[in-house]
Amino acid sequence: MPVDVHKLKTVCSSCSLRELCLPAGLDQRELEQVERVVNRRRPIKRGDYLYRAGSELNSLYAIRTGFMKSCVLHDDGREQVAGFHMMGDLLGLDAISSNKHTCDAIALEDSEVCEIPFVVLERLSRDIPSLQQHFHRLMSREIVRDYGVMLLLGSMLAEERLAAFLLNLSQRFAARGYSSTEFNLRMTREEIGSYLGLKLETISRVLSRFQEEGLIEVQSKRIKIVNMGALRALIGQHDCH
Amino acid sequence: MPVDVHKLKTVCSSCSLRELCLPAGLDQRELEQVERVVNRRRPIKRGDYLYRAGSELNSLYAIRTGFMKSCVLHDDGREQVAGFHMMGDLLGLDAISSNKHTCDAIALEDSEVCEIPFVVLERLSRDIPSLQQHFHRLMSREIVRDYGVMLLLGSMLAEERLAAFLLNLSQRFAARGYSSTEFNLRMTREEIGSYLGLKLETISRVLSRFQEEGLIEVQSKRIKIVNMGALRALIGQHDCH
DNA sequence: TTGTTATTTTGATCTAGGTCAAAACCGATG
DNA sequence: CATCGGTTTTGACCTAGATCAAAATAACAA
Numbered sequence: 426m427p428v429d430v431h432k433l434k435t436v437c438s439s440c441s442l443r444e445l446c447l448p449a450g451l452d453q454r455e456l457e458q459v460e461r462v463v464n465r466r467r468p469i470k471r472g473d474y475l476y477r478a479g480s481e482l483n484s485l486y487a488i489r490t491g492f493m494k495s496c497v498l499h500d501d502g503r504e505q506v507a508g509f510h511m512m513g514d515l516l517g518l519d520a521i522s523s524n525k526h527t528c529d530a531i532a533l534e535d536s537e538v539c540e541i542p543f544v545v546l547e548r549l550s551r552d553i554p555s556l557q558q559h560f561h562r563l564m565s566r567e568i569v570r571d572y573g574v575m576l577l578l579g580s581m582l583a584e585e586r587l588a589a590f591l592l593n594l595s596q597r598f599a600a601r602g603y604s605s606t607e608f609n610l611r612m613t614r615e616e617i618g619s620y621l622g623l624k625l626e627t628i629s630r631v632l633s634r635f636q637e638e639g640l641i642e643v644q645s646k647r648i649k650i651v652n653m654g655a656l657r658a659l660i661g662q663h664d665c666h
Numbered sequence: 667m668p669v670d671v672h673k674l675k676t677v678c679s680s681c682s683l684r685e686l687c688l689p690a691g692l693d694q695r696e697l698e699q700v701e702r703v704v705n706r707r708r709p710i711k712r713g714d715y716l717y718r719a720g721s722e723l724n725s726l727y728a729i730r731t732g733f734m735k736s737c738v739l740h741d742d743g744r745e746q747v748a749g750f751h752m753m754g755d756l757l758g759l760d761a762i763s764s765n766k767h768t769c770d771a772i773a774l775e776d777s778e779v780c781e782i783p784f785v786v787l788e789r790l791s792r793d794i795p796s797l798q799q800h801f802h803r804l805m806s807r808e809i810v811r812d813y814g815v816m817l818l819l820g821s822m823l824a825e826e827r828l829a830a831f832l833l834n835l836s837q838r839f840a841a842r843g844y845s846s847t848e849f850n851l852r853m854t855r856e857e858i859g860s861y862l863g864l865k866l867e868t869i870s871r872v873l874s875r876f877q878e879e880g881l882i883e884v885q886s887k888r889i890k891i892v893n894m895g896a897l898r899a900l901i902g903q904h905d906c907h
Numbered sequence: 908t909t910g911t912t913a914t915t916t917t918g919a920t921c922t923a924g925g926t927c928a929a930a931a932c933c934g935a936t937g
Numbered sequence: 938c939a940t941c942g943g944t945t946t947t948g949a950c951c952t953a954g955a956t957c958a959a960a961a962t963a964a965c966a967a
Contacts, residue, residue, distance in 0.1 A: 497814070497816065499817060499821065499902050500901075500902045501902040503821050503902070505816055505817045505820045505821050507813050507816055507817075518805075518806055518809055519806060519809045519810050519813060521803055521805070522803045522804075522806035522807040522809075522810050523806075523810075527813060528813060547795075547798065547802070550798075551792050551795065551798060554788075554792065557788065557791075557792060558788065561762050561788070561805070563763075564759075564762070564805040564809070565759055565761070565762035565763035565764075566763040567809055568759055568760045568805070568808055568809060568812065569760050569763050569764075569768050571809065571812035571813070571815075571816070572738045572768060572769060572812070574812075574816055575738065575746055575748055575816065576740060576744075576746045576748075578816060578819035578820050578863060579746045579819050579860065579863035580740065580744050580746050580860070580863065582953080583954065613913090613914065613915090614915065614916095619820065620820075621820075622819060622820035623954075624954075624955060625914085625915080626915090626916085626917085626955080626956080627954060629914095629915060629916055629917080630954090632916095633916075633917085645915070645963065646914095646963095661740050661741045661742040661744070823924095824923075824924065854945090855946095864924075864925090865924075865926080866944090866945080867924090867925075867926085867946085867947085868924060868925075869945095870946055871924090871946085871947080874946075874947085886932080886933070886945070
């Protein structure tokens with residue numbers, strides 16, 4: 426099936442795979458190849474697993490629509506949310522090292538993903554240098570993100586963590602063309618707490634405090650950022666002696 | 667940015683790059699190519715920076731000998747140790763995403779690294795599939811490690827964190843042919859604390875407690891693990907209701 | 908709509924780990 | 938080998954956030 430570049434771009438962006446496709450000059454043929462790999466879609470119902478820790482790595486998944494979380498599991502049943510993922514994010518990178526997924530990926534709302542068979546991606550990225558580069562950058566970006574989470578968990582106060590969390594969401598929504606100041610949380614207070622290393626009551630309390638102080642407006646899952654600057658100022662203002 | 671592996675053999679052992687070379691069949695010519703890339707050595711004095719956050723990515727670095735830490739920096743000067751790295755670990759992976767290093771890498775003792783120009787590695791890994799695979803696995807392994815740290819920081823008690831830390835060191839020493847039960851820490855209590863999201867006094871206290879309980883013997887930086895099993899049992903025994 | 912369950916808020920209390928302070932220790936350097 | 942700055946240990950006390958509990962609210966299925 427012949428495809429013109431313009432259409433392909435549309436297809437790709439409609440697939441929300443700005444992440445995977447676009448960047449840097451792929452020529453006609455390359456785009457076709459990439460498209461073929463990326464085309465299998467798969468819907469995931471809210472609450473369903475995209476994959477589970479321990480299961481075999483077959484594909485990476487790019488989120489087309491929806492919202493997901495990934496959870497690291499501890500032997501004793503404790504679980505820790507390692508990340509929240511939305512349109513355009515690529516999931517499953519952790520599984521490459523051992524060919525087994527090391528965390529669960531669960532849909533927080535009805536979602537759709539593009540399935541990308543990993544072996545095919547690996548082969549393609551040998552033939553298409555710009556794809557290879559892009560893939561490397563994506564893995565590296567995940568590592569950078571992880572370092573940010575470590576910083577957050579290791580040395581920030583509850584208020585700072587939550588401010589950072591809200592600002593991060595805001596930014597990511599903005600980058601996808603949604604409002605940076607009004608959005609609703611797809612996850613529960615408990616899930617936020619798990620991600621931030623805090624308990625759900627603390628999340629609730631800090632959100633309330635933020636509201637009292639006029640930084641945000643909250644009504645259950647609906648968030649409106651009222652004073653972005655003050656929220657930013659909260660981070661990293663820890664008195665250092 | 668760190669990563670450790672255990673299998674290696676002759677060819678690259680001189681460079682201690684069991685990490686980068688070996689896995690899966692490289693033929694004669696390929697080995698030579700890889701060796702050429704990996705051959706530039708560079709000594710780093712204790713306390714010196716291998717690279718700094720913000721500096722341009724030129725090379726990745728594999729540690730030949732010595733011990734290093736990487737630190738994420740917060741705007742306000744707070745710093746968080748993101749990892750400790752030893753022989754065979756590969757550093758700099760975080761820099762690929764933006765072509766700038768996102769953390770400092772500092773030698774904790776006189777060390778030597780192999781410098782691996784990233785563009786060359788990228789080119790080579792297109793030509794040598796097994797190298798490509800290995801490189802992907804290394805990046806992925808770093809992500810898995812990061813998830814482990816998140817779990818630790820997000821949901822473990824001080825004792826569990828320190829037990830996990832000691833066991834991890836023990837394991838990594840063992841994988842490199844050193845004693846798994848006796849080693850000395852190259853980092854200060856403060857650096858351990860930063861890594862584990864605790865204060866140095868807490869590290870000191872918990873180490874003392876472990877000694878009282880007969881789990882380990884400590885004399886300043888010298889550690890002897892006396893009861894490995896009990897140490898293991900400490901992790902993940904948190905009463906879950 | 909109503910009943911049912913999950914989620915959220917808020918208050919009262921508790922505690923793991925932080926903070927402050929001081930002494931002991933260690934290793935490098937002259 | 939005495940000295941000096943950087944670690945480490947230990948104690949006394951304090952606080953951010955956890956825990957426990959209960960009410961209020963939202964989500965949802967019948």
